Amino acid sequence: MYDLANFTKDDMRHCAIKLRNMDERSRSMEETADRMVRYLHENLIDPRTGTSACALVRFFKTHPYGDLHPELQESAQAILKGRSIIRATKCLTLLATAGDEKYWNDRRDSTGHQAIPLIDEDFVYRAPMILQLIQQFGLEVSTVIDTAPTLITKLSHKAFNVFHVPDAVGSPHIPAQAQFVVPYKIQSVLGFGGMLPSGNLFAVILFSKVPISLTTAGHFKWISAYVRIAVESFDRTNVFTPLADPVLR
Template sequence: MNMGKKTREEQSCDFEREGWKFERRLMLELIDSSQNLVESSLSSYKTGMMQDLEQVSEILDKMVSGVGEVADAADTLLSAVTAQKGHLDSIAAGQTSIDKNSQSGVEAMEEFSLSIENLGELSLLLKAMIADNHDIAEQLHLLSINGSIEAARAGTVVGAPFKVVAQEISNLSTKAGEIISQQEDSVNHIGEVIESLTSGNKEIVDRIKSNGATIAEAAASIQNINNEMGQIASGAEELSAISHQFSAAISQMQQAVERLQENANKFFLSLQNEFDFNKTVTSIFTKLITRPEETTNMEEMAKWIIDTIYNHFLDEQGNHTLALARLFVSLPEEKLDSTAAQATKNKQSASGRYLCLMATKGSEEAWNERARSVHHKAIPLPRSQQELEIMPMLAEMFRNMKVNYQRIISPVINDDLSAASLTDGYMLVEETVGSRFIPAQDDFIKPYGIASELGYGGILPSGAIFTCFLFSKSPISHHMADGLRLLSSAIQQALLPFDLKGLYWEEHGVVPELVTTAAVTEAIG
């Protein structure tokens, strides 16, 4: 038999092995390709949408500026129209006053005209009286002539008194005639003046009435202009109000666009965070399924698992977001190494089992070596669930794992390596500050800025329980915790070969040959 030639079975195994490697490489390439495509599409979509929103924002800015100018113009027009309307109101008030004064003047002139007419009538009466006086003066003159004749007839002696009387009557008649002539001249002059006044007053009254009519027409025109200016002012006021309303509406639209931009940024940020998170999850799981073949015990594997998880939780600047990551396994006292056993001398477990620290990684140097842990190298598990409540974080973790506590402290060999051997639950404290499940508030949570705590766990073939606790400085949501649930399966698959062989600690020595999952499956039948 040629020892250098492989059998058909060996060749078949080689083909299967190479095929599995090819499928895994193809899957990783497809994952990388899809991630790159999603990242490129997301970036392109974000750039295009943000450009559109910026254009809309610029248009709205121009509209706001234009409407602002219209509103300013409307306000200016309203102010000017209001001022003009005020001037017209003053002119209308003055015109009304003039109209009233004109009317009063017409009435006064009419009264004056009436008085003049009365004077004219009186002058006519005076003329009649003067005519009567003329008659009386003529009669006196005749009487004086008759007296002179009679005196002549009477003789010188007897007629002398009559002659004297006749002479005096003649003198009186002459003087009366002169006075009456003067009065007649005066009355005639007064009549002429009254006639002139009557004619002039009538002309003045006619002019005042004409001016009054003109003033009334002007007042009506001013009132019409005032009314029209009022309508213009009302229109300008409505225009100003509409402009301000439109400006306010555009401002609201602008605010809405700004909110849309903000929400779009939040949306893209959430998508980016989701993408980054999915990328982190994929990277973690890809790393965990390519675990190192040279690992010989569970402690080494646990260190590698915790280092892998810790180094994959990074922010945009590449800083670690986990303050502390730890992996524990429940073991009986006889399975402890010297480091864990030393920690149990002063705190014996009533149940005989301990939750042992297998690996630790954190931001403090002392958190990177399990031997330097002060309180958690080996946590004694009490005999009952009720006693466990004094350790609230562990009690809540086991409750969320939905596993009976007695199953933890009194395990049976788990011969089912399917998904049923895992627990679906996980422990998530989204806000650790003030949480009753994490008592170390002042010593750990607050000083190190711990935002959230996340715990996963599962069952190993020996019946041991493993738990992984992650303390994050960045908030962790239930959605993110759901995305990491496969950590339980990945950790179980990485630890179970060593659990089956009982190879827990580095000090237990090196395994002669690599323990594989296939070997575990074959060993447990």
């Protein structure tokens, strides 16, 4: 287990190796991501209480709308409220979730976050947390939502980075302050990830009940490279676990 408020370089190395091996005997990116978020939720600890340091851990990946399961397409359509969407539109898709509440432990129970359609730049600019994640990752919004195949080679070598909000309370970048941040005592938010060979973005987001320092955030930039190694073999095929099968943990 790791003290998230005092996350050392040794912790970084150990955690990175653990996450790197989460693809062993895995059938899909979803299954691998599920193992990752549960491992982080269970092993990033607040030593003062002996409980999880994170109220919620989530794994997102952009995915073309046309390749989503019908129920995820419906989730995207519900957000658009009648606006048209094309098959190639990138959707920020929730692949895995683990948290303190029972209903935070199945991606299908999420409301409003199962598949967020990044339909155009205006939409992203009106979604403060998504916008900050993209910008702090060092990416352009147009790059993330673009489906041009000429970008794929260039994007696959994009440096990994982190999205770090050290003070979540009152931050304009973190929504649902009254419904989530304040009642669940969220102090910091940290996202880490990068680009996959397909040109899709992946991000793991920690909603932490303990402060996360800039130094700790930097450690997770390094960890993101190991996360990518574990999931990239599923980048173009087997992203989702077959619907008839439970996710193995």
